[in-house]
Amino acid sequence: MKAQDVLSYSFSAIKLRKLRAGLTTLGVVIGIAAIVALLSITQGLQATITRQLQTGFATDTLIVSTRGGFGGGFGPGAQGATNSGFELLVNDTQIINNIANVEMSMAIIQRIGNVTSGEGNLTATITGVDFAEYASIYSSTFVSESGVIPLNPENEMIVVGKRVSDPWKNGTLFCNVNDGVEIIWINATTLPPKKEIYTGHVTAVLKEIGGFGIGGPSDSGVYIPISQAESFFGTQQCDTIIVKLVNDDKTAIDSVSNAIKEAFSDQVSVTSATAVLNILSNVFSVIQLFLAGIAAISLLVAGIGIMNIMIVSLMERTREIGILKALGMKSRTVLLVFLSESVIIGLIGAAIGIASGWVLANVVAIVFSGRGGIGLGNHAAATGGMSITPVLTPTVTILALVFGVGVSAIFALYPAWRASKLKPVEALRYE
């Protein structure tokens, strides 16, 4: 029997039971749509985050923090306290600057504080940095939109991120250049806790960065000169030291990392931008695998549905199989007839599933973006507006198709095999 005749025979059998075939197809559609939607959203999310990291993130930098401070990648801004009693100090940059291949290094002190302006108050991460060095390391993101970032800052100067200046996006600014603001920080290291107040004025508002950066500037950051931070927070201890290397060679990154760890007797962790990107990529692979695994369960259920329906079909059509065999159809052709019925269902289901999964992913992305994005990130005290564009790669499309068809074929294998093994005499006698 010719392949096209097998197909048209199978198709006529499917058409006979439209509702049943439709429901079976729906099972495949749901499974494939779930897989495609989840994968294209996570891939879109990964692409967005990676892109933002690469812009807000210099690849030739290392981030030094006390163990457990920055360690696992990106958590909320580290407070710098360690269990071992080791403290990373602001002037430890001098030790690091002496290491070969280091161009410069700078300390960062961060605390969560409350910022008050004439318009209200916000909770934000207060970051003490050397403005000149910070601008030199993050030359593409620590850039002012209005006002000027002072290279030799006088006291009480504040640089704020875009989201701090304009948190509500409704025309009312929380603060603007030359506005006076008050930073309130509760010092909990003394008993009773002491309320510290820092009064300053905004000299610059940063250009919008989008999303978040690791170690680098953030839209929701409030920046004060490092010397001011030291006296305001009453500490010499810093949270992280950003190290700029002469280049971003892997050998330079590795040798400097090791030298720094050695210099601090292994009490610090050193994270390279490249390593963070790799960790992130690994995390996303695991998330994708996990989500795809969950979605695959629904496809498995669809497969069992196919098997069930094919067995029912086998019972109903026992006599028909007997007729086909009496007319001289070979066992393997009977197998093919049954398999191709299931594969047709799988193919249609997968095609509809890919299309509806893609639509679903876009709907989810729109809903997500409409809510103002997601608050991931190092300095994410306020939400950074991040829109996700779902990504559907040809690989995912083809895999979804293969998977849909494959599951249909595999679950139809047993019923098809049983159909092919029916004895013609018995099949013809079957009522």
Place this chain on the structure above:
Amino acid sequence: MEISEQISKDERKRLMIFLVTIVEAVNLEKTYRLGKIPVNALRGVNLRVGSGDFLAVLGPSGSGKSTLLSLIGALDKPTEGKMIIEGVDVSTLNDDQLADLRRRIGFVFQFFNLIPRFTARENVELSMAIAGLNGAERRKRAEDLLEMVGLRERMNHKPAELSGGEQQRVAIARALANNPKFLLMDEPTGNIDSKAAGEIIGLIKKLNEDKGVTVIMVTHDQRLAGQSKRIVQMFDGLIVQEVVN
């Protein structure tokens, strides 16, 4: 040649079966197992059918005639003895070879066994599709065959829209589609009214006499058996009588 010149025409007609044997059963036995009890459906049947023959197998139900038919049709294999079709022992054939053999046998069943979702023409085409014929060729031949059985006008109707007699004529057209070596009929008039049965009998007889189609038929119908050239009477798994009409 010498023999055939010496004997009369009638006798030659009868002896022809020995000249070109199509079907030969040798000590055919078939045992079924119903649970633990063996049932001897056939207990040593010997039979020869030659080209152009019209054989009717008569017998009460349970006499083994349906079993004999399924063995001749290569739908089943004997327990003992040999079933030889065109010189080939069926027992030696594998699954694929059996399928090939069945394409050259024209089955006609009591309950027609047409595919309900196909039209008359598609049903006739199906057996040719299974044999691997291409679409255009199939269509032409299906139409010719349906014209021959008198159903050209109704070839686009589905079985449910056809009478029993019409359905059986579609089944006969389907059976003839692949130029079979012989027609194998199981109670062809068993499920249709007597008027339609008369037409079917006429059609079968015409096929046998005019087109030389060999017919092997199991029947209860004395009227149909009376139209055949030979009648074999079965009882309890054995052939008990053979009559030449």
